[in-house]
Amino acid sequence: MPRFPNGPVMFVNPEIPPDALPRVEEVGWHALHPRFVRCLQAKKLVGFAVVVVVLGFAQILIASVPQFASAQVLFPTAWVIAAVRAVWSLAWPVIEVPRRSYAVRDKDILYRAGVLWRTETVVPFNRVQHTETGSGPMDRRFGLARLTVFTAGSAVGDLRIDGLGVDLAEQLRRYIVGRLTDANHAEQGEHAIDTGRTGLA
Amino acid sequence: MTELLAPASAGDGAWRRTSPIGVLFFLGRALKQLLSSFSNLAALAAGTLVLVKQHPLLAVSAAGVGVFAIVAAAVLRYWYFRFTIDGERIRVRQGVWRKTELDLRFERIQGINTEQSLVFRMLGLVTVRFDTAGSAGDEGALPAVRPELVAVLRQRIDAARHETGTAQSRTASRDNAEVLVHLTSPDLLRVGLTDPSALRVALLGVAFATPFGKVFEDAVKAAAETIEASVTELVDLGGFVVAVVLLGSLLGIVGLFVLGSNVAAFLRFSDYQLRQEDNALRSRAGLLTRKETVVEVGKIQRLRVVQGLPMRWLGHSRMQILAAGVRIAQQSSKLTVPFVADRELADIQRRAFAPEGRRLETVPSAPGYVAVSPFAIWPVVLWCGVLPAGLGAVATSILFGPAGLWCLVWVVAVGVVAWQRWRRWGYCHDDDGMVVRSGFLGRRTDAFLFRKAQYVALTQSPLQRRRALAGLRVGLAAGNVSIPFIDLATARRLRDYILFKAESSARPWY
Numbered sequence: 001m002p003r004f005p006n007g008p009v010m011f012v013n014p015e016i017p018p019d020a021l022p023r024v025e026e027v028g029w030h031a032l033h034p035r036f037v038r039c040l041q042a043k044k045l046v047g048f049a050v051v052v053v054v055l056g057f058a059q060i061l062i063a064s065v066p067q068f069a070s071a072q073v074l075f076p077t078a079w080v081i082a083a084v085r086a087v088w089s090l091a092w093p094v095i096e097v098p099r100r101s102y103a104v105r106d107k108d109i110l111y112r113a114g115v116l117w118r119t120e121t122v123v124p125f126n127r128v129q130h131t132e133t134g135s136g137p138m139d140r141r142f143g144l145a146r147l148t149v150f151t152a153g154s155a156v157g158d159l160r161i162d163g164l165g166v167d168l169a170e171q172l173r174r175y176i177v178g179r180l181t182d183a184n185h186a187e188q189g190e191h192a193i194d195t196g197r198t199g200l201a
Numbered sequence: 202m203t204e205l206l207a208p209a210s211a212g213d214g215a216w217r218r219t220s221p222i223g224v225l226f227f228l229g230r231a232l233k234q235l236l237s238s239f240s241n242l243a244a245l246a247a248g249t250l251v252l253v254k255q256h257p258l259l260a261v262s263a264a265g266v267g268v269f270a271i272v273a274a275a276v277l278r279y280w281y282f283r284f285t286i287d288g289e290r291i292r293v294r295q296g297v298w299r300k301t302e303l304d305l306r307f308e309r310i311q312g313i314n315t316e317q318s319l320v321f322r323m324l325g326l327v328t329v330r331f332d333t334a335g336s337a338g339d340e341g342a343l344p345a346v347r348p349e350l351v352a353v354l355r356q357r358i359d360a361a362r363h364e365t366g367t368a369q370s371r372t373a374s375r376d377n378a379e380v381l382v383h384l385t386s387p388d389l390l391r392v393g394l395t396d397p398s399a400l401r402v403a404l405l406g407v408a409f410a411t412p413f414g415k416v417f418e419d420a421v422k423a424a425a426e427t428i429e430a431s432v433t434e435l436v437d438l439g440g441f442v443v444a445v446v447l448l449g450s451l452l453g454i455v456g457l458f459v460l461g462s463n464v465a466a467f468l469r470f471s472d473y474q475l476r477q478e479d480n481a482l483r484s485r486a487g488l489l490t491r492k493e494t495v496v497e498v499g500k501i502q503r504l505r506v507v508q509g510l511p512m513r514w515l516g517h518s519r520m521q522i523l524a525a526g527v528r529i530a531q532q533s534s535k536l537t538v539p540f541v542a543d544r545e546l547a548d549i550q551r552r553a554f555a556p557e558g559r560r561l562e563t564v565p566s567a568p569g570y571v572a573v574s575p576f577a578i579w580p581v582v583l584w585c586g587v588l589p590a591g592l593g594a595v596a597t598s599i600l601f602g603p604a605g606l607w608c609l610v611w612v613v614a615v616g617v618v619a620w621q622r623w624r625r626w627g628y629c630h631d632d633d634g635m636v637v638r639s640g641f642l643g644r645r646t647d648a649f650l651f652r653k654a655q656y657v658a659l660t661q662s663p664l665q666r667r668r669a670l671a672g673l674r675v676g677l678a679a680g681n682v683s684i685p686f687i688d689l690a691t692a693r694r695l696r697d698y699i700l701f702k703a704e705s706s707a708r709p710w711y
Contacts, residue, residue, distance in 0.1 A: 018694060018698060021694075024697060024700075025693065095580045107700075114661075116662070116663050117661070117662050118660065119658055119661075120659045121657070121659075122656060122658070122700055123444065124704045125389060126703070127656065127710065128706060130503060151655040151656055151676065152678035158676055
């Protein structure tokens with residue numbers, strides 16, 4: 001098999017003017033599933049219900065023991081804090097969820113989130129190690145699922161999209177896996193040329 | 202037994218054992234396991250104490266049984282440890298009760314590192330550790346084999362990579378075994394002296410000793426006064442003696458640590474050599490146990506250069522060459538160059554990235570770094586300075602009156618630190634890669650190639666949004682690198698360019 005003397009000469013790398021690069025700002029961002037806000041609120045409400053039960057139980061317990069009478073003054077404050085938290089956890093998803101959006105391009109997947117501190121993450125498909133879809137009990141009630149994309153960069157998943165419709169999450173996962181194998185084939189193909197071989201191995 | 206290990210028969214696919222000296226390896230591992238867990242150690246100590254006191258004879262026999270058990274376990278483990286090498290994989294079977302079989306395909310092996318303890322070195326044997334992208338851990342070790350076998354393994358791995366086309370072209374450098382860095386004893390002395398941990402301990406010692414010194418002195422003075430020695434010279438002399446003793450013991454402690462770090466440096470880096478062989482960088486060092494670490498050039502993900510203040514005075518730095526899956530904090534399996542001059546640094550970097558990144562500068566003192574926006578100082582001052590100092594000032598003012606306002610001095614201190622850190626931040630890039638510099642007193646740089654990026658993230662805080670700034674974080678297979686507070690337009694352009702490089706590159710990133 002012929003070998004070229006000075007590295008991969010068949011590797012073409014045409015220069016591209018920086019202004020001609022595809023821009024992330026111009027993609028069409030997609031919102032998450034409309035039921036996702038409700039789902040988050042429902043999750044928070046379940047947590048709140050637990051707090052209410054514990055607080056109520058504690059109050060009854062303390063009220064029944066005369067020695068603890070002085071501790072009673074704490075309860076109005078506790079209830080106010082709990083109520084404020086409840087209102088906040090109902091309002092926060094309404095503010096925050098519309099700020100989360102994702103986009104899929106030919107070669108990468110994008111996700112942005114954050115109200116005050118915002119992050120936009122892009123993961124190229126040819127760097128994806130594996131993908132995962134999953135859903136908790138509450139997600140399943142609302143027919144939602146999350147998609148996590150793993151690269152070699154970290155073990156916890158570099159891109160995680162919560163609140164997708166179950167079908168959509170699965171479709172996206174399939175699409176990414178499809179792109180993955182495409183990208184690998186392309187890479188291997190290029191390589192076959194690279195090392196002087198013709199055709200795929 | 203040894204003829205089984207002859208290189209000619211090494212690849213015939215038969216199951217074989219390693220050299221009988223391998224028992225030592227398993228013995229060492231068993232001892233390490235025994236001593237590594239605190240509960241084992243405590244039980245051992247308690248048992249010994251009780252037995253020695255109560256029944257000395259029983260203690261001796263128990264010790265005998267224990268030693269026998271450990272040796273027997275090591276021998277058994279050695280006996281059940283077998284491996285086979287064929288054209289495309291190495292398989293390792295081990296375990297006395299719980300048997301495991303490790304199946305490593307050659308193309309999956311990132312590299313093989315070797316280790317030679319003193320005994321192995323005298324007998325001409327090596328322990329091989331396989332570097333996979335995942336972690337084979339201790340199971341991926343082959344103890345006490347002949348060096349010829351290592352050569353065979355290297356050959357096979359190379360061949361396997363060429364077949365699947367994952368290897369980079371080997372023509373990037375034809376120089377065979379070129380020595381890039383060689384450390385002599387004076388160099389090692391400097392490595393030991395500039396060891397940041399020794400310095401930290403020394404500083405800590407000084408910081409602690411200063412107030413304690415006063416306390417001691419005061420105590421001695423008070424004692425002297427209560428005795429009411431008639432001669433004042435004696436008191437002075439006493440104070441002097443105490444000061445001398447204190448200073449001496451302080452110097453002694455610091456000296457001990459410096460000696461320790463020097464001994465460690467000599468043990469770890471004695472006879473250090475960094476060489477380029479074909480397409481890999483290989484380091485070899487160690488006084489007693491000799492370790493050899495190999496990183497294939499194409500697999501280098503990130504170059505990190507750390508230059509503490511003392512290193513800077515000597516005009517040298519420490520470099521870490523990181524392949525995929527290696528974390529900064531991890532001690533093992535990353536290639537460290539402990540003491541390297543700027544010129545050598547540039548040379549290593551050029552080789553590591555060749556043929557890309559010709560115009561990158563990893564040298565921390567290079568002039569070409571672009572500064573980040575001075576707004577980087579603000580959030581630090583706000584969150585670490587103004588907020589705690591303000592709260593502290595309010596609280597202490599209520600308690601102690603206006604004197605509490607002295608808390609606000611903290612803001613100035615934080616401001617100075619933030620400013621100094623901002624001065625260290627900087628980045629420079631060419632068409633292929635990027636170097637990011639950071640640090641406080643010392644400096645460190647992280648260099649990587651754009652096409653090896655795993656993901657790119659752009660972050661914006663409210664302040665950054667108002668000032669059209671952004672932070673850029675590039676995820677690599679060996680940790681991530683971020684630049685805070687650069688111009689939003691630049692950040693976006695960089696991100697789009699990095700994505701373009703990663704997505705259009707046909708060369709494998711690993």
